Amino acid sequence: MKTILLLRHAKASHAGSAEKDIDRILTKVGRTDACQVGSFLKQVESIPAYIQCSPAERARQTIRHIVEVADIDKQLVNWCDDLYYGGARDYFGVIHSAPEETDQIMVVGHNPLLEETVSLLCNGEGAYLARMPQGGLVCIEHPAIEWNQIKPGTARFRWMVTPDLLRKFNY
Incomplete structure (x- = not known):
């Protein structure tokens, strides 16, 4: 069983007129939300063995x-330009290139690409399956033996948590 954790970066500041989008940073709320996601992952023992992350500062x-x-x-964190500059098919490429010896990976990126990726994995094409707020985390499972066996419309949506939900449960 292969498990894919898809995480949208936490709440970030809005780009000022002189600031580039890629340089946007987390807000205080965003920093707190990211810590809550970390606490949640630790408590539910859902620790990825491989992480691909967008190079955008808010994702970093x-x-x-x-x-x-x-x-x-x-050392498990890798930076991938395609997660910032690419499309949903590039997110698939990141998943397909995960090391075969790992069964659980995390991809940290941006909307609308994450929502498109969730929909592609679980539905193939069509309507979005999940709306991912900043800091939202989705878990998807696939019975594949190798990462490159994962095709559009063949994965199972397992669960989703949001910063609001984590706050309610005091993570």
């Missing part, structure tokens, strides 16, 4: 907080 900050709180080896 999100995964740094998660790694710290969840006690994840930071």
Whole structure:
């Protein structure tokens, strides 16, 4: 069984007129939300063995907080430009290129690409399956033996958590 954790970066500041989108940083709420996601992953023992993250600063900050709180080896984090500049098919490429010896990976990126990826994995094409707020985390499972066996419309939506939900349960 292969498990894919898809995480949208936590709440970020809006780009100022002189600021590039890729340089946007997390807000105080975003930093707290990222820590809550890390705490949740640690408590439910859902620690990825491989992480691909967008190079955008808000995504980098999100995964740094998660790694710290969840006690994840930071050497597992890789940076992938396609998660910022690419499309949903590029997100599939990232999934297909995961190391075969791993069964659980995390992909940290942006909307609408994450929502498109969830829909592609579970539905093939069509309407979005999940609306992912900033800091939202979706878990998808697939019975594949190898990552490249995962095709559109063949995965199962397992669960989703949001920062609002984590706050309600005091993570």
